[in-house]
Amino acid sequence: xxxxxxxxxxxxxxxxxxxxxxxxxxxxxxxxxxxxxxxxxxxxxxxxxxxxxxxxxxxxxxxxxxxxxxxxxxxxxxxxxxxxxxxxxxxxxxxxxxxxxxxxxxxxxxxxxxxxxxxxxxxxxxxxxxxxxxxxxxxxxxxxxxxxxxxxxxxxxxxxxxxxxxxxxxxxxxxxxxxxxxxxxxxxxxxxxxxxxxxxxxxxxxxxxxxxxxxxxxxxxxxxxxxxxxxxxxxxxxxxxxxxxxxxxxxxxxxxxxxxxxxxxxxxxxxxxxxxxxxxxxxxxxxxxxxxxxxxxxxxxxxxxxxxx
Numbered sequence: 041x042x043x044x045x046x047x048x049x050x051x052x053x054x055x056x057x058x059x060x061x062x063x064x065x066x067x068x069x070x071x072x073x074x075x076x077x078x079x080x081x082x083x084x085x086x087x088x089x090x091x092x093x094x095x096x097x098x099x100x101x102x103x104x105x106x107x108x109x110x111x112x113x114x115x116x117x118x119x120x121x122x123x124x125x126x127x128x129x130x131x132x133x134x135x136x137x138x139x140x141x142x143x144x145x146x147x148x149x150x151x152x153x154x155x156x157x158x159x160x161x162x163x164x165x166x167x168x169x170x171x172x173x174x175x176x177x178x179x180x181x182x183x184x185x186x187x188x189x190x191x192x193x194x195x196x197x198x199x200x201x202x203x204x205x206x207x208x209x210x211x212x213x214x215x216x217x218x219x220x221x222x223x224x225x226x227x228x229x230x231x232x233x234x235x236x237x238x239x240x241x242x243x244x245x246x247x248x249x250x251x252x253x254x255x256x257x258x259x260x261x262x263x264x265x266x267x268x269x270x271x272x273x274x275x276x277x278x279x280x281x282x283x284x285x286x287x288x289x290x291x292x293x294x295x296x297x298x299x300x301x302x303x304x305x306x307x308x309x310x311x312x313x314x315x316x317x318x319x320x321x322x323x324x325x326x327x328x329x330x331x332x333x334x335x336x337x338x339x340x341x342x343x344x345x346x347x348x349x
Contacts, residue, residue, distance in 0.1 A: 074296040076287050077110040078120045078280075079103075080303075084348070085128025085136065085160045098125055100135040106301055107143040117296060118148045118287035121168065122280065127160030127348030130184065130235050137242070140167030148290035152283035153177045153274070158262055160347035162273075163239060166246030169290060172283040173265035173274040180268060182243055183260035184235040186228060186345045191216040235345050247272055 081103065083096030110116045121140070127133070143149055144167060151157070151165040153173040158181035165171050173179060195202065195217070206212050213224045220228070236258070244254035249272065257271060268274045276282060288296060 073115060074117045074291075074293055075113070075115045075299045076118045076120060076284060076291075076296045077106075077113070077116045078122065078284075078298055078300045079106045079110070080122045080124075080301075081164075082122075082124040085125055085132045085164070087129070087132050098128070098132075098136070100132055100139065102303070103136045103139050105304065107139055109301065111143060111146055116147060116299075117291040117293055118150065119143060120150045120152060120280070120283045120287050121165075122152050122154060122283075123157040123161050123165055124153075124155045125161035125164075126156055126158050127163070127181065127346060129160075130345045130347055133160040133163045133347050136164045137167045140164060143167075144169050148287055150283045150287045150290070152278075152280055153179055153265060154279055158348075159183065163242060163347050166242050170276065170283075170286050171274040172276045172278050172286060173268055174279055175264065175266040175269075175277050177265040178262045179265060180257070180263035180273065181260055181348075182239060182254075182258035184232055184239060184345060184347055186232050188214060188220060188228070189216045190219070192218065231345065235347075239347060243273075 081098045083098050085098045087099055089097065089099065107119070110119050140149060148170075149168045150170045150172060151168040153161075153165070153171070154177060155174075156178045157165055157173070158179055162179050162182065202215075202217055204212050204215065204217065210224060210227065212218070213220055213227075240251060240254045240258050243249065243258065244251050247254070249257075257273065263271065263273065265274065265277060269277050276286060284298060288294070
């Protein structure tokens with residue numbers, strides 16, 4: 041009787057141990073469901089965060105946070121990036137392009153253009169493995185532009201007088217307080233030409249074109265998605281569903297769960313720039329003065345070289 045009872049107890053202990061092992065090992069043995077991460081990038085491409093007047097922006101830090109999150113998740117087998125941007129600064133576009141290229145080394149990356157992905161918006165798309173565009177989207181605008189803002193009249197209106205002391209012949213050429221000389225204009229044009237050739241080279245490499253073929257398309261003009269497809273600037277026509285199908289194919293999957301990444305939360309004060317605006321209003325600045333100073337902060341004192349239509 042005791043022997044039978046001992047056997048029952050032993051079997052019960054073994055059963056409990058087996059159950060515990062299964063509970064512990066089970067989650068490790070099950071592979072997480074395959075996922076496709078969908079990232080939305082909308083706005084002007086810049087290093088500066090959104091402010092009261094800037095609207096939506098795309099920054100390298102934002103893109104980096106999205107792509108590193110996707111790269112750290114072993115269940116993410118592909119990334120779809122929805123690009124909606126008229127472009128932005130050359131340096132910010134270059135940094136984002138490199139982030140997308142690094143992501144594509146780990147998992148397939150597909151860009152989808154549903155509305156506008158022009159100039160810098162098209163530039164950053166060169167880092168993806170495939171590009172899908174709506175037939176009625178606008179893209180292209182391959183080129184570069186730079187403008188030196190002359191704020192002399194605006195400073196006079198604000199009652200601001202600037203005394204310039206410089207060391208170096210061209211040190212104040214970007215100040216916006218005087219007209220450029222012919223020699224300075226040639227310097228500016230040389231820099232624009234260099235950035236333009238770099239853009240052409242990125243397009244040629246990204247689309248498998250010769251430099252001459254890419255330069256013929258790099259006129260600065262906008263193309264519809266349908267025209268861009270005919271010209272070889274995008275791979276397929278369609279929307280998000282088409283981009284997801286392409287991502288599945290590149291990842292060699294029959295099915296995957298779609299996960300939409302939300303942008304990081306920001307406080308209302310930070311997003312709208314109310315803090316600085318309120319302090320300026322309390323200091324006696326009018327709403328018009330605040331707007332003028334915001335314009336200055338975006339354009340002064342250095343010129344912006346833009347991949348932007």
